[in-house]
Amino acid sequence: MRLYDHTVIPVTLAVAFVLALSSLGSEEERLDAFALSQAMEKPWPAPATTLSTPVAFGAEWGDIFMGMHFVHRTRYSLIPSGAAFVGFGIGDSRKFAALEIAVLLQDLDRLFNSGAVSFKLHRTLSDGFALAIGAENAITWGLRGRWYSFFAVASKYFSLRENPNKPFSELVLHVGIGDGRFLREKDALSEKESVNVFGAISLRLLPPLSFIANWSGQDLGLGVSITPFRDFPAIINLSLLDVTRTAGDGSRFRIALGYGSPIFGTP
Numbered sequence: 001m002r003l004y005d006h007t008v009i010p011v012t013l014a015v016a017f018v019l020a021l022s023s024l025g026s027e028e029e030r031l032d033a034f035a036l037s038q039a040m041e042k043p044w045p046a047p048a049t050t051l052s053t054p055v056a057f058g059a060e061w062g063d064i065f066m067g068m069h070f071v072h073r074t075r076y077s078l079i080p081s082g083a084a085f086v087g088f089g090i091g092d093s094r095k096f097a098a099l100e101i102a103v104l105l106q107d108l109d110r111l112f113n114s115g116a117v118s119f120k121l122h123r124t125l126s127d128g129f130a131l132a133i134g135a136e137n138a139i140t141w142g143l144r145g146r147w148y149s150f151f152a153v154a155s156k157y158f159s160l161r162e163n164p165n166k167p168f169s170e171l172v173l174h175v176g177i178g179d180g181r182f183l184r185e186k187d188a189l190s191e192k193e194s195v196n197v198f199g200a201i202s203l204r205l206l207p208p209l210s211f212i213a214n215w216s217g218q219d220l221g222l223g224v225s226i227t228p229f230r231d232f233p234a235i236i237n238l239s240l241l242d243v244t245r246t247a248g249d250g251s252r253f254r255i256a257l258g259y260g261s262p263i264f265g266t267p
Contacts, residue, residue: 044208045227045229045233045234046204047208047226048210048256049200051200051237051241052214052254053153053176054132054178055174057130058089058093058122058132059087059098059260060090060091061092063088063262064087065260065261066085066087066259067085067258068083069083070108070255070256071253072252075247075249076248076249084108086102089101093123093124098121098122099121100119100134101119102120103116103118104117106142115140115141116136116137118136119138122134128158131154132152133150134151149179150178150179151179151198153175153178156173157170157171158172165207166207167206170210171201171204172200173201176197178198179195179196181216182216185218185219188218197215198215198217199214199215200214200215201213208228209225209226212239219245219247220243220244220246221239221242222239222240223238223240224237233261235258236258240253
């Protein structure tokens, strides 16, 4: 009886110790697998949702953005054109309102010879809905003729899937009215005092890729927006402008590169 007692107890303890180690290893594996799945599910930076018209969402306190765009030719010419821009936001669009301020440098060959400053006051409401009013090119230097345009726009975000990393996960609509460049081409050229409708629709095909259809008020643009890096908020837009030829003298190719990121914590 004593032999039995002295033998069973150590064996039982040894078995329990081995099982505990096995359980610990399994738990560590589960934690590693969970961490890996979380890393794989890290959301991609959102692609753009418009090609050339304003949206009601915008920069707020601590946000900065910058970039440049290039079109292979301007309307009624074979001359290429490019511009650079930089901007920032102040305020909180969810508490009250935020103001986005953007500076456009019109000529890439002579960056500071001509440009403009634009303003957008925007408010984000519940359920992915936002409103904004703004003045494009409100302050200009080195530019001839009328460049300023006033606008009002509403934007609505629709989540089509719970996981934004899945295909066809998001839809975004923008509808607005404006004068100046948003008028029909002949009205804009004659500087007619009127307003016209513009808008865009964006479908997120894949986490880093969206398809965009954009009515500028004058003609249709079609393109894609790409965020190629999961850990770096860079955006590339590739588009064809003046697709329907209701303005201009044929389609034009445009590429835009952008970067946007918060630099301060929101108070």
